[in-house]
Amino acid sequence: MNHTSADPIRVLIVDDHAVVRRGIRTYLELLGGIEVLAEASDGQDALDTLKAMAAHRELPDVVLLDLVMPRMDGVLVTSRITSQYPDVRVVILTSFGELERIQGALANGASGYLLKSAGPDEVVAAIQAAARDEMFLDPAVARRLTRQMVSPPTGVGALTERERDVLILIANGYSNKEIADELVISERTVRTHVSSILRKLRLSSRTQAALVAVREGLVPPQT
Structure with a gap:
């Protein structure tokens, strides 16, 4: 990745609810070390925004992405982002906890997965982990994945x-x-x-x- 510890972590927020985007943006902008470059209202808008950013060589380090959106869902968007922009990391932030979708997003290259019930500190920790090319999973998600591996459902x-x-x-x-x-x-x-x-x-x-x-x-x- 192009990100270094001396640079602010550049973030693109993608969510189909404007109030959610604004809330996340407001919180992140109060912190040092994180810069919100832009917002997108759905999956297709996110891809269009990234294409425009790439043309100006201003890609984000991390995309904070909702999973359930109109036009293109987060699982497919994650696949497109990680294949087209390999230096950009994706952190899923969603209220949706279905295990198959979680696995789909992670299989498509997501670097983190948070439920919207997560606290602000966890959101920041996930963004920072992704910028370091590390994985961050919501504890509840991690427990579900662990149970799935130990005892697959029948x-x-x-x-x-x-x-x-x-x-x-x-x-x-x-x-x-x-x-x-x-x-x-x-x-x-x-x-x-x-x-x-x-x-x-x-x-x-x-x-x-x-x-x-x-x-x-x-x-x-x-x-």
């Missing part, structure tokens, strides 16, 4: 939130097209989810999946 617990939604609709007798309409996704995506559900639950049919959903209390038994 059965319904291994399903993502979206897969659980699909399983519930399967158990309620929905066809793939009806599931697609209900969840506003493509039928192809539904088929992918169904295949993943059957694989994770080690089942061979939708009927078996529906029975598992009833047994696990996801849906009431049919009367």
Whole structure:
């Protein structure tokens, strides 16, 4: 990285809520050693901002990035940033704690992951760690990842939130097209989810999946 300890850490804040961006900016600007270069309102805006910064050779050291945003989510944005700007570090700051998204962001090169319940000191520590090319994880996130490694979830617990939604609709007798309409996704995506559900639950049919959903209390038994 180009950052040295004598320089302020240059930060780009990315969040779709203006009040959150302003709050973070206000706090960081009160501190010595951190300079907020700009703000972006979503993932695409972040990439456009970085492109403009790169043209002027003014890239940030750290991007503080929300995970759930319109137009482009934080997992994909993280991948784009780390591949296009290898010297820029990404710290995720989000209220979203789903394990699969955490793993996706880290797999795509994020240098830190914080929940928005974190204190200001933790946010600063994460930014400083990223600038030193170190990893910083929210303690709650670290515990969840550790539990995942020690005891990987099985059965319904291994399903993502979206897969659980699909399983519930399967158990309620929905066809793939009806599931697609209900969840506003493509039928192809539904088929992918169904295949993943059957694989994770080690089942061979939708009927078996529906029975598992009833047994696990996801849906009431049919009367």
